[in-house]
Amino acid sequence: MEKVLVSACLMGQKVRYDGSDVKEESDAFQQLVSMYDVVAFCPEVAGGLPIPRVPAEIVGGTSSDVLAGKAKVLSKDGVDVTDAFVKGAQKTLQLCLEQGITQAFLTEKSPSCGSSQVYNGAFSGTKIIGQGITTALLRQNGITVHNQHQVNL
Numbered sequence: 001m002e003k004v005l006v007s008a009c010l011m012g013q014k015v016r017y018d019g020s021d022v023k024e025e026s027d028a029f030q031q032l033v034s035m036y037d038v039v040a041f042c043p044e045v046a047g048g049l050p051i052p053r054v055p056a057e058i059v060g061g062t063s064s065d066v067l068a069g070k071a072k073v074l075s076k077d078g079v080d081v082t083d084a085f086v087k088g089a090q091k092t093l094q095l096c097l098e099q100g101i102t103q104a105f106l107t108e109k110s111p112s113c114g115s116s117q118v119y120n121g122a123f124s125g126t127k128i129i130g131q132g133i134t135t136a137l138l139r140q141n142g143i144t145v146h147n148q149h150q151v152n153l
């Protein structure tokens with residue numbers, strides 16, 4: 001059975017910043033889970049961040065800029081958590097490479113897992129077109145990333 005990477009919070013693991021999950025219950029997603037060998041993973045926890053944690057956003061550029069050392073990830077209380085986000089992305093990529101994973105279904109709007117939208121860095125709830133740090137690194141390495149609403153089997 002082919003392996004796919006899935007955000008741990010979509011699988012019901014309570015790993016989000018506020019200790020919650022966003023378990024995906026759609027029929028299409030449940031079909032995905034039944035058809036593939038799902039590897040559930042949370043980049044932010046893998047990067048060393050605790051549960052719960054202060055929410056964070058990409059500030060001063062894009063996720064690719066963060067990976068290039070030209071922008072940061074800041075928590076809402078102003079702490080620079082860039083290193084943890086980059087470390088989590090690197091661990092996610094390492095997992096995919098080790099396990100032969102070429103497709104991922106990740107949680108939209110997360111600063112790690114978002115694949116078409118993220119928040120704008122002002123902690124105002126405003127979304128912009130963009131992707132999370134982990135998604136950017138996976139895509140740079142040829143891994144296809146969808147969000148939880150793009151299951152098209």
Ligand code: SF4
Pocket residue numbers: 007008009010015016017041042043044045107110112113
């Ligand atoms: S980093 Fe990804 S897997 Fe972890 S809580 Fe955020 S969206 Fe879910």
